[in-house]
Amino acid sequence: MIQDDSANQRDDLEFTGRDATGDIENLMNSKSQESSDDQFEQEKIFIEWKNINFYVPAKSKSKFQTSKEESKFRDLEESGKQEVLLKDEDKNHHLVEEYVQVKGRNMKRILKDCTGHACPGEILAIMGPSGSGKTSLLNILSQRQNLSYGSSIDGNLQANKREIEKSDFGKFGAFVQQDDVLLMTFTPFQLLTFAAKMRTNLAIEKQKSRVEDIIKRLRLQSCQNTYVGGILMKGLSGGEKKRTSIGYELITNPNLLILDEPTSGLDSSTALQIIQLLKRETQRGMTVICTIHQPSSAIYNLFNRILALSDGYTVFNGQASEIQQYFQNIGVKFPKFTNPADFLIRLAIDPSLIRKDLSAESLQNQAVNSYSIPDKYQHQTGLNRRFSVIGIDRKITFQQQLSYLLIRQFTYLLRNPRTVYGCLFISIFMIILQSALFHDIGQKQLSLTDYDANYRTLGNWAGFVFFGVSDPFISIGMAQILQIPLLNPVYYREKASGLYSVHAYYLSVFISSITMLLFYPFIVGFGTFYFIKPMNQSADNLFRWILVLLMETLIGSSYGFMMGCIFDSDQTGIIMMMYTVIIYDMGAGVFTNLKNANFVIKFLSYISPFRYANEIQLRRLLDTNPAKDIALEYYTYTYGEGTCYAVLASFIVIFFLVGYAALYYKSRSI
Incomplete structure (x- = not known):
């Protein structure tokens, strides 16, 4: 350590x-x-990797179109090779892939003895077609590899001639992911200011100066006060979003900057501007590594070094300006008047397209023979090897993290109030609906002679309390399920960058989202209490009436928050909510009499918050009503208010803790 x-x-x-x-x-x-x-900020980073291999478990089962293919696969399997059928329009190409035994398991190699380096003041571009291993190598260099079960990595990775661990990268490096994940209701200036607060211990004046410097370096002055925007809100252009994403990581002035496809989705002019921006950063001494698919010749000329991958093999590793001479030296004809990037991509897709006897493995052997490290970095001259000194501790306290996150989250909700407006509309609609269906139901009494009327009255009482307590659970739970997955991509990016802890984020989003939705039970509670007219119109009864709805709101919010943390898809969360509501309805004690129910229904009643909330609300509705005890006995609501309140509180705690555990578990792989 x-x-x-x-x-x-x-x-x-x-x-x-x-x-x-x-x-x-x-x-x-x-x-x-x-x-x-x-x-x-003044340190230089020389990063070097040797013989990097990345393994993933080989598929145990494969689909074959013919029995001949399966027989051929079995023959290859016995010889230690595995054949994969690749379809390319009307042609079928068979690619034989080696797999090896790692700890007794068949493993497929994604990266195969990959070696290379990146120097201060230079841009290294990693090129190759899809599936060549670019992103895998980038994740290894940035120490962001999320290993699936059974995957493994071997090789050597050094910065300034010292092996680095996962915790070391953040001390000198920064990573910009391909997608520009930014909160749409914030401006570049606000986003960079937030990053400065979370990632530096600078005084406020120096934080502001740092942000202004980054904005100037990235040429964001004209849009620094424009909202990022999104699907429903106009905002920054694609290039401006990309520069803002880069600025988010540049706020610490890292010595090493790694970018995944920084020009993806941008037009040629904007893409060139992004690479020119990175070139200016290298003039400050920064080391820049990026993946890129197929750059234009203008962009290619800005690169210092190129590393080209083909099926995990390194087919070229050298100076960008020397590519033509290199391939001529190894007997590969380089076409005249051709963009070197186009030639490399064609070579990486299938070397035999360039020359029939060429293979990715043979090209890697040539690349290894010609590979060398600049003399000035051979003996570590002028480079600091002490990451503990390079990486000055910038972590802020938990209290600071929580306060900054709360401010940001409340600002986000206030600027994006669709959820709040939606819940406000629903609350008013529910007051009107419940009042129309159950007006003056609290004044009803049981008859001594008309038993049919009594059954109708008991059913109306139970129907009202069931409808009233299930509504906040469903409405607020749905609002959370729809809202939380939208924030998850931002959280994953910021957590990977080490901006804050899991518990600071979880508490901030939980507190802010619930606080913004707490108006719902108060509005619905006051409205229904007025129109339903329970016999006990005291302030104490009103308080308890609203308290039940408030607890159901907290349970629904906690449940929705939990689903949002477990599932990244709101559709999956909604489906789970639907099934959960069905289960809770069956155990609520309204559709089936709990006294005569079978063991399944009785078990469901134990885990249904509706059952406990129904009992409390029925007691509040019929308080001072002579029929109170008869109704409670009829529906087997005999636990008492204290027990029901305790169980409802336990639901809030359980959902809260399960949601936190889910987010914490998912964050371990970030």
């Missing part, structure tokens, strides 16, 4: 840095945290 050095040790160290023009000069020592953070 890497241990942080003391402040005194930091004072004795001299850092090597870079200024805005890329000239390297030594800086004076610093004694303050802010000065240390500034010094952190």
Whole structure:
């Protein structure tokens, strides 16, 4: 493990840095945290990887179109090779893939002895077709690999000639993912300010100065106060969103910047601007690594080094300007007047398309023979190997994380009030509906002679309380299920960048979302209490009336929040809500008499919050009504209010904890 050095040790160290023009000069020592953070920005990172192999479990079963194919597969399997059928329009190509035994299991190699490096002040572009291993290599370099069950990695990864662990990357590097996941109701200035607060210990004035500097470097001045926007809101263009995403990671002025397909989805002009932006960052001494699919010649000319992958093999690894000479030296004809990127992509798709005797494995052997590291990085000259010094501790306290997240979340909800407006409309609609169906039902009494009327009255009482307590559970639960999955992509990106802890995020979103929806039980409670007219019109009875609806709201909100944390799809969450409501309805004690019910219904009544809320609400509705005890006995609502309140509170706690556990478990792989 890497241990942080003391402040005194930091004072004795001299850092090597870079200024805005890329000239390297030594800086004076610093004694303050802010000065240390500034010094952190001046370090250089040389990253190198050797013989990286990435394995995933081989499929145990394959589908074959003919018995001949299956027989051929079995023959290959015995010899240690596996055949995969690839369809390409009208042609069938058979690709033989090696698989190896790793810990007694058949494993397919995604990356095969991949070796390379990236230098300070340069852009390394990783090229290759889909499925060649670009993203896998990028995730390994950024220490973001989410290994599926049975997957494994071997090889050597070093920064400044020192092996790095997963916790080391955040001390000197930053990662920009392919998708621009940003909160749509915030501006670039607000997003970068939030990132500065969460990722630095700088004073407020220096945070503002840092944000303004990033905005200027990324040329976002004209749109810094424009909302990001989304499907239902106009906002930034694709290029502006990409630059904002890059700025989100540049806020710490990292020494190493890794980007996944930074030009994906952009037009040629905007894509060129993004790469030019990265080129300017390398002039400040930064090391930049990015994957790119098929760049234009103008973009290609901005790259310093190219690493091309084909089916996990490295078919080219060298200077971008030397590609033509390299292939001529190994006897591969390089077409004239051809974009080198187009040639590389064609070569990586299938080397035999360039020359029949070429293979990805043979090209990798040639690349290994010609591979070399610049002399100035062979002996670690001028590079700091102490990540504990390079990575000054910038973590803020839990209280600060929670407060910043709460402010952001409340701002997001206030600027995107569709959920709140929807619940407000539903609350008014429910008051009108319940009042129309059950007006003055609280004044009804049982008859001593008309038994049919008594059954109708008992049914109306039970129907009203059931409808009243199930409504907030369903309405608020649905609102949470629809809202939480929209925030998950932002959380995954920010959690991977180490902005905040799981519990700070969970509490902030839970508190803010529930707070914004608490008006629902109060509006519905006051409205129904007025129109239903229970016999006991006291303030105490009104308070208990609303308290039941409030607890059902909290249960529904907690349940919806839990579903949103478990499932990233709101559709899946809605389906689960539908089945859950059916189960809760069956155990509510309204559709089936619990006294004579079978063991299945009785079990469902134990786990149904509707059953406990029904009892409390029926007691409130019939308080001071002579028929109260008869109705409670008829529906077997005999637990008492204290027990019912305790059980309802336990539902809130259970759903809250399960939701947190689900989010925490999913966050472990981020």
